[in-house]
Amino acid sequence: MKYLNQKQQLSMPDGGLAILLINLGTPDAPTTGAVRRYLAEFLSDPRIVSIPKLIWQIILHGIILRVRPKRSAKAYASIWTDAGSPLLVISKQQRDAIEQAIENRFTGQVSVALAMRYGNPSIADTLKLLRERNIQRLLVLPLYPQYSATTTASIFDAVTAELQQWRWIPEVRFIQRYHHEPDYIDALSSQIADYRMTHGGADKLLFSFHGIPKDYYDAGDPYPDQCRDTAQAVVDRLGLNEEQWLLAFQSRFGAQEWVKPYTDETLKQWAAEGIKSVQVVCPAFATDCLETLEEIGVENRDYFLQGGGAEYSYIPALNDEPKHIEMFANLIHRHALGWPEAKPLPPPSTISD
Numbered sequence: 463m464k465y466l467n468q469k470q471q472l473s474m475p476d477g478g479l480a481i482l483l484i485n486l487g488t489p490d491a492p493t494t495g496a497v498r499r500y501l502a503e504f505l506s507d508p509r510i511v512s513i514p515k516l517i518w519q520i521i522l523h524g525i526i527l528r529v530r531p532k533r534s535a536k537a538y539a540s541i542w543t544d545a546g547s548p549l550l551v552i553s554k555q556q557r558d559a560i561e562q563a564i565e566n567r568f569t570g571q572v573s574v575a576l577a578m579r580y581g582n583p584s585i586a587d588t589l590k591l592l593r594e595r596n597i598q599r600l601l602v603l604p605l606y607p608q609y610s611a612t613t614t615a616s617i618f619d620a621v622t623a624e625l626q627q628w629r630w631i632p633e634v635r636f637i638q639r640y641h642h643e644p645d646y647i648d649a650l651s652s653q654i655a656d657y658r659m660t661h662g663g664a665d666k667l668l669f670s671f672h673g674i675p676k677d678y679y680d681a682g683d684p685y686p687d688q689c690r691d692t693a694q695a696v697v698d699r700l701g702l703n704e705e706q707w708l709l710a711f712q713s714r715f716g717a718q719e720w721v722k723p724y725t726d727e728t729l730k731q732w733a734a735e736g737i738k739s740v741q742v743v744c745p746a747f748a749t750d751c752l753e754t755l756e757e758i759g760v761e762n763r764d765y766f767l768q769g770g771g772a773e774y775s776y777i778p779a780l781n782d783e784p785k786h787i788e789m790f791a792n793l794i795h796r797h798a799l800g801w802p803e804a805k806p807l808p809p810p811s812t813i814s815d
Contacts, residue, residue, distance in 0.1 A: 487580035488547035492538035498531035509616040549751035563791035610685035645789035673711030733769030
């Protein structure tokens, strides 16, 4: 399928189209209290933890939220910047860049907004602001390349939960995934190739994706398969053989089995086997965050180097790289096709009985 030329415009009515970008979220500050509030919201999502609610709330509030926030706050503090949380700062940069990239593709009013699934700015508050602008159409774009019930479906839950409170709702479209988009594969491949051209290659390239519990995969969550599809497409583009790369999953939590292989165990094993240099890329993350900057950039680096490895580097997320932004602009443009012209309704508050 060919993408539309950037000069080809789509016509939208006044009050028209809102593009809602949604990322995972972040605490408001790298403090124990802020992290506790964030984790309480995150870990109370039944899409994240499927243990029966009553039992899980006892565990969550009786044990986890008494112990984990202090440790996590220290990790957040290690990556926090003067501008704030890297995930939120970069997400805003992505929003602004996408808005600029699509401004010549539409006529009429188009809004690009950003929300977080957990924390601030919240989905509910952001949607309320869009309602005040009398939007007619809503295109939701989760910043997750691969679909998972723990991420994409959770965003769907939160968006629809808010819309269920409205008497009048806009027309809604939802982008489910983009893990196989040619522009996305091209952007990832270029990011890796450019990094290796500047810094040299490595004995191994590790594709590290955020993991999910194995039970979720067994129940039908397609996420691990889509991760493999992404990695294989990039490997094919780069021309790597099977000895030069591996896919693994990071960020497991709790005692249950998660999809394997695990990133930390893979790096420890490679170091023990005499592998001297590793480069790690994290294609499940559109934006650098705690899981990439601290978990991969620091914690897993230590596992590899302390185990006997010599060189370890993390290849940054695509963030607001031009090819990444152009991919988003093309994706948004294509998904906005086909909406018919419509005369805008007056704001609901002005409609008489």
